[in-house]
Amino acid sequence: MRSFPIRLFSAALLAPAILAQTSLAQAQPIAAPVAAVQSWLARPESARRADDPALVRPLTRAQAERVLTLLGVDRRRAVAAEAAEAIAARQIAVGDKVLKWESKLFGTVPWGKRSLWISMHGGGNAEPAVNDRQWQNQIRLYAPAEGIYLAPRAPTDSWNLWHEAHIDPLFQRLIDAQVAVNGVDPNRVYLMGYSAGGDGVWQLAPRMADRFAAAAMMAGHPNEAGMLGLRNLPFAIFMGGADAAYDRNRIAAERAAEFDRLQAADPGGYVHMARIYPGLPHWMDRKDAEALPWMAGFTRNPWPKRIVWVQDDVTHDRFYWLRLRDAEAAKAGDTIIADVDGQTITVTGAVPAGTTLRLSDRLVDLDRPIRVIVNNRIAHSGRIARTASAIQQSLLERMDPDSAATAVLRLD
Secondary structure, eight states: OOEEEOOOOOHHHHHHHHHHHHHHHHSSOOOHHHHHHHHHHHSOGGGOOTTOGGGTSOBOHHHHHHHHHHHHHHHHHHHHHHHHHHHHHTEEEETTEEEEEEEEEESOOOTTOEEEEEEEOOOOSSOHHHHHHHHHHHHHHOOOSSEEEEEEEOSSOSTTTTOSTTHHHHHHHHHHHHHHHHOEEEEEEEEEEETHHHHHHHHHHHHTGGGOSEEEEESOOOTTOOSGGGTTSOEEEEEETTOOGGGHHHHHHHHHHHHHHHHHHOTTSOOEEEEEETTOOSSOTTGGGGHHHHHHTOOOOSSOSEEEEEOOSSOOSEETTEEOSOGGGOOTTOEEEEEEETTEEEEEESOOTTEEEEEOTTTSOTTSOEEEEETTEEEEEEOOOBOHHHHHHHHHHOSOGGGOOSEEEEEO
């Protein structure tokens, strides 16, 4: 398969997709709420008030779809401009941490439909030159049939290369940039890693499950990471049967059995595969490459009807269609389970005041009343209006239009 390094796509290449979306939004008669949003967008960014009446007017479903297109195109332009220098330099910074990467492009698909494969290298707890060699090896290790294969270099050389607290925001920003600039489909982002990179998959996949379509762990150790948060993320385990250091082979077999039990108890979730190759050591002689076609068979569902959210020691404020007011107030082990059954949403567990339900017609019918039950208490009964404000807030959080809420309900 022919491949070549990714470079910054020019504005001329981005323009057709953006113009096509804009033209689609403008092709039909404009209702007053949509026209008000267009007027808001026509102002300079410095003059756009977040509390503008245009953003809080109720929208019909069709109007919400058009507003999502308009706001999505605008946000894509802004993120692409912000990320242009980082994409050209192939590095992104958050605070004092810098994530560098190398990448290759495989196959040809329409702009906006491309997959992204984030592949984390091994090493750790070593001199930078050692981890650099591991990084260069990871760049050559896998080749998807299609997509951007991207091997980042860990920002540090510590033992826990890929699950320190700075990794999550760096990956969030990396994905946003690739979506906005290089036409990645946010529903086709895949996570994988070898050795210490596999350690990172165990840790990152549960806490960032809502950003990935599938994940594969190669020769890694989970340490204290749990599995419950993987309910909606297809997950693969690859291990050499003779890879006994740190009991990796034994623990991989135990985790595979635990996946079997979880899926038996919850048949709608915990899709998984496990390969423990008899006699193979830490290096699996590339047999684990079978992960890529398996992963490519999945696309993310950003609106699952059931969520199991378990906070790690690195806490998050958003997971699928739930959002916390303050992630710093959460603690490791806090668990929220949320289910949708028709027009009833049931939320149980550690649900703090100020938790927000991020809603969409892909989850419930927003034209009909919705009943919300929180820990056996009726928290809401009635309709919830679609607004441009809900859409805009979602897009400011992530360049991820498919996961953008069109209505929100805060639980007090």
